Amino acid sequence: PTASSVVADLVDVTRLATVDPENRVPHLAFQPDQLSDLPILSMADVETAYYLRMRVHDKPGVLADVTRILADRAISIDAMVQKEPAPGEVEANIILLTHRTLERNAIEAIEAIESLPTVSGKVTRVRLEEL
Numbered sequence: 001p002t003a004s005s006v007v008a009d010l011v012d013v014t015r016l017a018t019v020d021p022e023n024r025v026p027h028l029a030f031q032p033d034q035l036s037d038l039p040i041l042s043m044a045d046v047e048t049a050y051y052l053r054m055r056v057h058d059k060p061g062v063l064a065d066v067t068r069i070l071a072d073r074a075i076s077i078d079a080m081v082q083k084e085p086a087p088g089e090v091e092a093n094i095i096l097l098t099h100r101t102l103e104r105n106a107i108e109a110i111e112a113i114e115s116l117p118t119v120s121g122k123v124t125r126v127r128l129e130e131l
Contacts, residue, residue: 044104049078049128051097052110057118058085058092066094066119069112073105091120097128 016024056062063082070077076099085092110123
């Protein structure tokens, strides 16, 4: 046996000898009687942040329309980037990072944004999770 496994065995023996039975840490490191089922949420009730990317006409008021739609659904913006369009291009990319919000609010906002005449194509959406 390796030295680390011998030391681990000694730690286990010491721990078992010095702790009350109800406070002992089981071999799998969790108390099975403390496990409980968590409720399964529908996706509409999931709360997460989002990365949103959209292609829009490069003209005044477009960003205001997009942010108004988000505000109407209580979606707060964490960060925003709008790149200057390439020479000869009439469309620009807007990238938004949102704070945590309900999936149903995000879907409603994306559908409303996609229906704007100044937005081209679909909004790219990626859920963000902090690890």
